[in-house]
Amino acid sequence: MTASSPTSPFLLGLRDGLPFIVVVGPFALLFGVVATEAGLQLSQTMAFSTVVIAGASQFAALQQIQIGAPTLMVVATALAVNLRMAMYSAALTPWLGPAPFWQRALIAYAIVDQTYALSVARFEQNPAWSIPQRVRYFFGTVTPILPLWVLLTAVGMLVGAAIPGWLALDFAVPICFLAIIGPMLRTPAHMAAALTSILLALVFSGLPYGSGLLLAAVCAMIVGARVEIWAEARRT
């Protein structure tokens, strides 16, 4: 796809975003199911998916709610999962920064892993795109992903009760998380951070109200950064 292509940026974004419905769909369904089991009302579950729109952090919040963590701990843990989005925001700024503020305010709402990754890749491929063309592309990628996220959360809530016990749904959340983690472990630094997170979370699991996980996460982040510096020094 080149800059001279007749395809409109919006349609291109729409087409690029479509394959992700296979990934986003099951997560949304599962969130609906698990939230119902955790005792959330329909309105709360829908609000979660509409206001937060970040699967991993929504699951993390549910998990912390279920162990009875206090509000501050739940928010801190779930927010930690979302801090990477500051990086996405920074990466999109050179491309979309000159757009009007109200457009950027809307774009910010829709920044998720997929819309960010697709957009930055296409913007680099088509540096000649105007600002409005880039904005249209971004919202093209949003169109198949976000409404589906909210819709399938609701479907998950409605079908949840009909899922039989032998399906061992208790383990769907760990499998989902592990499936997300595997492809993330691209470098020794990522692996070191993940390993630190596991070991310390288990060691600190006796600490009250999920504070052990937060402590483990902070240490793991520092270990990741340290290993990165060390690996860079070795390469040069």
Place this chain on the structure above:
Amino acid sequence: MTQVWTIILVLGAATYLVRLSFLGLVGDRPLPAWLIRHLRYTAVAVLPGLVAPLVLWPEATGGAPDPARLAAAAVTLGVGLWRKSVLWAMGAGAATLYAGLALTGWATG
């Protein structure tokens, strides 16, 4: 129940501010290198620690380690690492879990 609403609203607002941070507020200024270095590892620092106790001490078995669940976890992580694909990892993990549960169910009786 009000706790859940507070969590949704505070987490939603805070997450929105994180998303808006550079695009809407800070603008086109480079992030300090040390900050990028730490932000890169936020997801891998939280999620593995979150999942580890769920894998080792599953609630469904009363906290006793379960061979079927352990095998499913190992396969999910391994396939995700190998294929770099979330979907493949999920599929392989689910298949292992059901095969394992069927096997242990049959063995115990």
